[in-house]
Each structure stands twice: as structure tokens, then as C-alpha cells.
Amino acid sequence: MSGNHDPITLEIIQSSLQAAADEMFAALRHTAMSAIIYEVLDCGTGITDRNGELAGSGAGIPAFVGVLDKTVKKVLAKHDRPGDIEPGDIFMTNDPYNGGVTHLNDVILVMPVFSDTDIVAWTANIAHWNDVGGMVPGSMSTEAREIFQEGMILAGIKLFSRGHLLRSVFDILTANCRMPDFLTGDMWAGVASVRVGERRILEIVNKYGKDVFLHAVEKYMEYGEQVSRAALKNVPPGRYFLEEEQDQGPPWKVTVDVSDDEFIVDLRDNPDQDKGPFNMSKDEAIVSCQMAFKCVTSPERVANGGTFRPLKVLTRHGSIFDPKFPAAMGIYYEMTIRLEDLVTRCISQRLPDRLPAGSFASVCGTLFGGIHADTGRTYAVIEPELGGWGGTPHADGTPGQFSALHGETYNCPAEVAEARYGVSVDYLSFHDEDGGAGLHRGGKGVRIDYRMRSDNAWLTVAYTRSRVLPWPLKGGCLGSPNHVQIVRRDGSVEDHSVVSGLTVNKGEVIRIITGTGAGWGDPMQRDLALVQDDVKNGYLTREQANRYYRLEERLRKSGAG
């Protein structure tokens, strides 16, 4: 067929790659055993080029977009002898120090796609497995002091050889897991997903030819790079710096050097690694910066290896962003949202007319469990929480939404939660806490009341942005904190943001309160009609309207003038 470099053909191949990554995602979600994969969608899929550069990624959550390419590169580096990688092989990684990026619970499968004797691409997916061994059920513990306590470490090992499952490897996996049935189901889901991707890519290669395919992938990266470079022109060159106080521990610092073709994030001047699991791998620090880079430059969906070419991330070995082996990393996700928020904030200080104010910016990971009041079975809730986002240059912030790490993540309806967990959901609406006033106000945070219907429930949370509040822009007001209140039977109220294994009894309430986003712009500039609307709608109490917007005073003046 004529026109090897016909741009339409290249475009069709590129959109087919995207469709293949989406199809891999559907397959993974469809066949997964674990709720955290198929409901919370704590999973992702991707396709890389033959060298491990990201070529396309499926739907899901943005926090996983830049992970899989790093895995493929590590697998390629490790298996570097002829015959190490063969058609039908599938490799497996969860080691954050060796291409696994996140934490041991996230298991990545990668598969080479061969056309004749050459690798033309890789297909890959990542999914949170319920249990990978370690010191506690579920493998994540705030008490962990080294990674060995967080589960078995799989560092780019071969799981399938020439299409056949390596039985011995599989037996090691199942023997070291508390929930081998779930492991088996989730593993086969991952296998189905990489294989679907392989099939689709081969269809494309067979239809258009290997050279055209490879050329299309290369051009796609160039396109990703073009989009980023064009967007980078909108970020004024120069040095950006921010030092930010944290809820606990010493402050964090970031320097971003922006030039016409580079965006260099320097994280070297930061605290030494944590003794517990509050660390992130260097690769994860890069992923976090990639997310921030993408969000502040070009939020369109295209995201591939080319997109991130202008970005460089510098870390110091032995710090929280690049810890020395064998530091624990179970709670990396709260570090990720903090770092993403830090970089975004650093840039937005100088570009307040283009970017929104700070949001509640916490995963608000909430774990509680106990005995179901009606069935007598044990239940456990593992969920992120919804909170308010910051006011933007164009509009009020969005209320009640998951953090920037999440994308297609859904909350659990009260009606489903009541049946599944045997607790009573007494409240699921916005709260009235102060915060977020501005020309464009922050989106409201959410309050959820879970009333226990049986004794001896336990609660574990690790929220940030509880003391240091969401940051405003252009004279807006701070947002409000993320916290949990326990309403005891005697009516007393305790307040928490980080707590482990707290006992909550029948009739007592776990009240989750997430932050309202910060305000953008001076509240005094907000149109009085909008303030009155906010009062009418109860987004503001009358008292808040007077305190933050001087509603009555301004009304009197405008009446007089």
C-alpha cells in the first residue's frame, strides 16, 4: 500500500494505540477479583515502545500514567542477554527500588510484543493487590520500618515463559499471600489485559506493516513533546522556589528551573528519609512531578514519553524522595499528593492568573472495620475521601471530589455502605466550616457521619492538610482542614488526623470532615449578587458572608452610593 508516511494512517495508528490501552483497562477491570481494582479503580494500563518509552495509557487514575514505562526499562536492563526475552514471556515487578515505582501492593505485569523476531512494543498494567504478605493483613502498615515488612519483593521476575506460567514462581506467590484466591484472580486479570494489548498491537502491525507502525509510534512521541513544548512557552522562564511547612516534621523545599525547553524540579534539599513508611521512590517522585507538570502545562489527555521529555527531576539519595534501601514505602500515596501539590503551588505563586488555588489535597485514606451488626461477618472499609478543590481564575472551586491523584474513582453510595458494612450513614453533605472565601471561592468540603452499630470497630487514618491549610491565590482565604471527629456516646468529641487502630463502639460516630478548597482572588471583589446567592443557597452562613465578604456593609454602601 502506498504512502508509508501518510499522516492520516499515522493518526489512525495512534488513536488505535489509545483504544488498545483503553481496551486493556476494560479487560483488567472486568476480570479483577478485588474491589479496590474494579471499584476504586486503583489500577492502570499502558503501552510502551520497544525501548520502554510510554506510547499510550488507558483510562483510570493519573497517578499511574507514568509508572509502567519505568518498569519496562528496568526489565529490559535486567534481561539484557540474547534469549532472555522471548515471545509469550510476561514479567512481574512490585519493587519500588527496581521499576515497581509505588509500593509492594501494586503489582505490575509487562509483556513484550514481538513481530517476527523483533520487539515492537510492550504492554503493561498495574493493579493494587489486596495482600502481598508482610507484617499485617493487607500488607500496608504505618508501623513498618523496612520494606521487608511490607510484603514479598518481586524485582522484574519472569512469570510466564513462552506463554506458559512458571508454576514454581506462582507457588511462591500464593504461599506468601494471605488471600491466595484473590491473588490468583487478580493475576489472571492482569495476564488477560496484557495479552489483549498484545493482540491489538499485532493487528495494527499486520495491517499497516512494522515500519509504518514503528514510525507512527515515534511520531506520536514527537507529537506529545510538541504539545508539551508549546505549553511550556506559557510558563515564564526563570527560577521558582517554594518552602512549605508540613503538618508534621521539617518543611519541604522545591526549586523549579524553567527554560524554553526544560522544566527541572530540584528536590535535593529535603528531609532525610523517614524511619517509617512515609517515603517515596525516586521514580515515584518523578511520577508525581510528571502529574504536576502535565496539569500546569497541558491538561489534554495525550500523555506519552514525549510529553515528559522537557521534565527533569533531581533528588538526594537518602531523602524522603529517594530513600536508601530498605526503607519502607507503604504510605507513598499521601507523599505523592503532597509533592504534586507542592510543585503545583510553587508554579502557581508566579502564575496565579492561570492556575487554581490549593485544594484539600489529601487522599484522606480511611480504613475502618469490625463486625457487621446484622450478618456477624467481619467487614473492612478502605476508601479515599471526597473534598473541596480551590477556586480557579475562572470559577468557584469544585466541591466534593477526590484528590488530584484520582480520576475515574467513585465513592461508595450511603445505601450500599449501610448494607455492606452494617453501619448507619447519618450524614453525607457539605459542612459549614470557615474557609475558602474569595473572588472565586473554594469548593466545599464534605462531611460524612458513619454511626457504628456494633462494638469494637477500629479506625486508622493518615490525613495531611490538617494543620497547614489549603493555600489561596491572589488574596483569597485559606481553605479548611481535613480531620476526623469521633463523637462518643457521652457526647464528647475527639479530633484526629493521623491515628491507628482507634476503638469505636456501638452508637458512636466516625465523622469525616474534609477540607474546603482555598479561595482565588480577593473576597471583597466578589459580586454581591453572588454572595447573596451563596447565602440563599447556604454555601455561606449570613455571619460568614459578613465576616469574609462584608455583605451587609457593602450592601449599605452600594445602596447609599
Add this chain to the structure above:
Amino acid sequence: MSMRVATDIGGTFTDLVYVTPDGSVGTGKSDTTPGEYEKGVMDVIAACGIDPRDFDSFVHGTTIVINAITERKGARAALITTEGFRDVLEIGRGNRPDFFNLEYRKPRPFVPRYLRREIPGRISYKGVETKPLDLAALPAILDDFRREGVEAIAICLVNSYSNPSHEEAVVARIRDVWPEVSVVASHQITREWREYERSNTAVLSAYVQPIAHRYLDRLTGRLGEAGMRCTPYIMQSNCGVDTVKNARQIPITMIESGPASGVWGAAALGRLIGEQNAVAIDIGGTTAKCGLITGGQVKLNTNYFVERSEHSAGYPVMVPVVDLVEIGAGGGSIAWVDEFKRLHVGPQSAGAVPGPAAYGAGGTDATTTDANIELGCINPHYFCGGKIEADVPALEGALATLARTLGTDRRAAARGIIRIANNNMVNAIKLISVNRGLDPRDFTLIAFGGGGGLHACALASDLGIRKVVVPSLSGVFSAWGMLLSDLRRDFLLTRIVELGGAQAAADLSEGFVSLEKEALRQFSAESIDRSRVRFLRYGRFRYQNQEHSVEVDLPPGEIAEGRVEEIREHFRSAYEREYTYRLAAPVELVCFHLVAIAEVEKLRPQKRPAAGGPVSAAVKGAREVDFAEAGIHRATIYNGDLLGTGMAFSGPAIVEEAGTTVVVPPGIACRIDEYGNYRLGIEGGAR
């Protein structure tokens, strides 16, 4: 003379199909008349020269509900909900499809916060009252609503799916004190759980209720004045029809009636011609919609969304809607080039005004239709059934502008448009097939709508589909599908029944029996005899604690204890088919789904005798056609109106008939079957 009539209001045209007792079929098209849709219906009846006094049956499908929603032209609506849940409607589910966008904005709720009011009272998930309903505040709330000009009230209380008594009490009190206001409670629409989805469904139903009432009253009034004596039926999104009375009560169920009747028509046609597994694609002016037919049946979902896209979470509507995917790829879809010189087609459409550049009505954007003319697929001298002469200079100008931006020539730009539009449709078909574990190669493509015949063979070849059907009457196919629908209502009830429990059999029986009683009560109130009613039972089952459920069909009658194991096994194998593995875990029913069908007199399509004469008699001429991926060839042009049953020919060819154009690429065989359908086979695949 008596006849059966169906009318379908679309975005651009109002279509009519009628069938007389001897089986002869007539069709008509008039302009849709927004704001006064019944006028378009009366116009098309007049244009066909038929008399409402002769109508034996009359089925009507309308876009009035979806239009009122997307154009934000519904009533001023309010919501009454449970204390503590006022903001559920605004929070939604918290998802963000546009996941790098820090300025993502949620869909704005259809009821502002000050019109969302709470009342105390709680029912548990088990249906037990745990806090009595307190209506003391209701009169003051209603006073506020009156003052604010509220026209319709939705009610959605937490756990009403398991026991609707509190919702019923609120409805009753409102009817007492404010009889004029329009009211709907969530349990009247569905008894599935998930408070956000049910609230939004009730709110949208309330939002369209006054408009739908007025429209249906005007329509039946006009038809009555014109002498129609039969009871009209209204097409629903579940592929059935319903009475006007019921449609007035819960108008939201009309939301996708047009697409539903199209997919239903394809399923019915497939059963008729022995193609039980099919992909249906309806390519219209603005969008392409595709749905899947397996075993002659369409699949329904209750997770339909309005305005959902990669940039928006959309608005959920929890009513049974035919499972389909809709994309912005139709005849009017506009081609454009982004800042990186990449060509895109749609989702913006030139609509009916100004329409494609070829309409000569001032459109300067090149569209799919313009590209099809440039390539020779559409005859500029037989455009829109010969009603207008295509404005060739206008379309050439539009394409030339696009080509300059791309740095190519007009022909290449046109070819690019068609290939990208086709690729978009191929990806949509993959969404409803491969993404659900099915291989499109096992299916037949049934393509209809104005653009169905133009694109069908190219789509099939890309998907590996070997058989294509372009139905006779494909231009008014949705209306035709309505003539084949029965009266159908779906009843859904979320209630968990553990199959391991001692009570399982009794609980299963009781659940279905109570729904069947409710169905019969409704039918008898509408004087529909129970002898005409039949039931289909489905259960949505899952492994304990999982979220995904699988719907399986269940036997009628009393469910004996011995049958439970059989049901469990039935579920396990269905689950394995869909999810590839089985578990030893306990199984539970999550939702009862009862389908109540009352037979109505339907069309029975008649076979046509073989046409005499040679196929050459239908040849109009020949011209050069660029088949895009299949190359440039001199194609034989056939007059479709002269083709008859049994005639056959091979591509390269183009068939032109008043309602549609069929493109037959080289190597494709085409045959007219005994119902007048075009049957196309890829690589000799046609029988």
C-alpha cells in the same frame, strides 16, 4: 382502509412509516418543528396523504424529553430528600474523567441548593423504619417552593428502594395540599439502590414532566380532532411501547426512545432473516449510535448517562435503556485541524442549518457528507433523494481550505475525513463488543440511518465482520422498529437474598410474585387483560461482597427449594463466561428484574416475490469513485428503487435510492433478499 402507523421525531426530520393490511409500506419525512413538535407529526401524516381515521394502531417516538434536558428547557424543579443528604445531588460520585484537568467542573445539578430541602425520618436498608417520618416542616417548604415558582417536585429518600412508604407519605401530603404541582417520587421510577443515581433520575423526571404532559396532551388532542380512534402508544427506551397515561406519569423513560427503536428494529430484522448476533449501527446527521444484539435480544442497562464524555461525568438516569454507545460522527460532523496539524472529525456538527457545505446554505466547514461527495460516493445530482442539487463549488471550497491547512490536496483531505470518521465508528463498535468480551467477527453488521449504507462495508472490513445488512427503509428504520414493539415495562427491585439461606427459595418467589402483582395491578387499571400479559424474570446475582453482578434469566412460577442450586450454577457459569473464572464464594441475589410484556398487534413483515428482469435494468450509469482504503475504481451505479428480491451484483458499485446510498467496494457481493434488504458479503461471505 386500516393501517398501522409509526412516527419518529428526530433532530432534523420527523419520519413516518405505515403499513396497510396487504403488507404494502409507505414512508414520509417532514421537518421537525421544535417548540411545537406535534405540528411536524400532523405535517408528515398530511404529506403521506393518509387519514388518522384509518389508523388501527399508532406508535410515537419523540426526542422531546432528551431535548428538554440538553437544551435546559424543562420546568423549575425542586427536591425533597432525607435529613443529612441535601448535597448528594451536587456531590455525585466524585469521579473526574478529565483527569489532568485541575479546573474540572462537575455537571451542575438541575436543582439549586436552596430548592433541595430535607425532612427527618429514616428507613434502614432492610426496609425497617428506624426514625419516624416527620412532615411538620413540609407545609413551610412547599410555601417556599410556591414562592420560588417551582412547577415540579422530585422526592428521593434514603433507602426508599427497600421500603417506599415514607416517599409515598410525602407524595400523598403534597397532593393533598398542592394538587396542581407535578410530583414524582424515586420509587415510582425504580427501586434500585444508589441514592445519587436515583435522586438525579427523579429530578430529571420532574424536570421534564410538565413539558411532556403538555406535549402528549396536545398530540393526542390533535390526533383526536383529526378523527383517530385507536389508543396511541409511546416508544420507550427499553425497546417497548407504553400507554400515553403511563408515559405521562414517568416521562423520563422516553429518554432514548428513538435509538431504542432502531436497535430493536435491527434485532427484530435479525430474527426475521436469521442473523441473531449483530452489531446495529445508526449513522445519522449528527451522531452514530451502535448497540449489540446477541441471540436476537438487545441488552438493556440501567446505568445510562446524559452528557457523559471524556470531559464530564454526566448525569445518570437509572431507567432501563438499550445499551448503546453514541459518538459525534454523522453526515454533518465537521472536519477540523488542530494547532499541531492533526485532522479531526466531529463531534461538532453542522446540523440542519447551515448543514454541510454541499447544502449551499452558507456552511463553510467541510463535513463527512461533503467528503463523500468529493470522493464520488454520494451523487451531487441526486443529493438528499434528488430533492436538492449539491452545491459543488461550496463543498470544494470548504475542502480546499481544509487541504491547505493540512498541506495536501482536496481529494486527500476528503479521504482523510472518511478514514478518520470510519476509525471513530470502529472504535465505538469495539467499545460495545470487544470491551465487553465479545469478538465483532462473530457478528453481522446491520447499518441504517441516512449514512448507514455509506460506511457499512468499510467498517465491517476494519472489524473483520464478514456479513453486512443495509435494511430496506434504512432511512426511516427507527420508525419501522416501533411497529415491531410490544408494550413492555421493566420493574427493578434491589433486595439482597443469600442463596445459601434457608429462606432463599421462598424469598426469591416472594420477590417476583410481589412485582408481578404490581405489574398486573397497573395493567388492570389500564384495562389491559391479564391474558395478554407475560412475564420474563431476571435476577442480578453476584459473589458475596463483590460489586459486579451478572443478570441471568430465571424460571417462571413458584421457585422450589431444589431449584436454588440450579440457579446458583446458572449464575456461576454466566459469571465465568463474562469474567473468565469461577469462585467457591457464597452467591447472593442483589436485584430482582421483572419484565412485563403485553402483546400488542404488531407488524408481520411480508416476504416479497422474486423480481423478474435482469439486474442490468437497474443500472443508472457508471462513475469514478474513491473508496478510500479500497482505492479508486470505476463503479457501476444502480437505481435502488428498481432493484428487487433475488437480484445480485458485485462491487465496485454504488446504489442510490431516495432514502440512502449504499457503497459497495470492490470484491463485495450484494444481493437483495426476500424482504428487500441489501445483503453484503465480504470476500464472498454472502450466502
